[in-house]
Amino acid sequence: MEEKKAKFYFQRREDSSSGHHCCVPQCSASAKFNSVLSFHTFPKDMELQKRWLIKIRRTNFTITNHTRVCSRHFQSTELIEPSTPSGRRRLKNGAIPLLFQWNNFTLPAQRPSVWHRKERPETAMDIIQNEDPPMDEHLPDHDYCSSAEPAALDLALDHTQHLQAEIASLRKQMEEMALSNKFGLERFAASDDDIRFYTR
Structure with missing residues (x-):
């Protein structure tokens, strides 16, 4: 099955006497039908010319005074807009066509x-x-934005109270053991036999 190429019909500009058209393959831009685009000549620098030819995929191409590349193939940052309404759009130095x-x-x-x-x-x-x-x-020091849930607070409070009671119980046991292990007169004051045994 043969592929059909999309055909574009352009209305010819009344004010155009220029016959410039773009030399890039697959580009049908022409100054006769488009007043928005600008058409730019190849640079005089031979190295830059070679780079342009490589980019537009025309390595064995003869450049003439009428050979042009349209502004569609340049980034907008590479174009210098005219300062007056009748002025011409120009390219920055070293601009290279990149858009195809x-x-x-x-x-x-x-x-x-x-x-x-x-x-x-x-x-x-x-x-x-x-x-x-x-x-x-x-x-x-504090995170004022966060708030704990009430259930979590209740659990934490119960746990804290349980631990405090356990600490009090352990302290009492410790005090009792400290008194019973104390080696002193108070320990033996109630027993005469113990005093005789240790004082012989």
């Missing part, structure tokens, strides 16, 4: 360089630089 039908008039997302993608062990200097400087500001 074969890349959907978009640029691929820039990948990080190998240096940034590759994980490296941290050096002592990196660790020192990554450390946070000491903070002078005082952090609050």
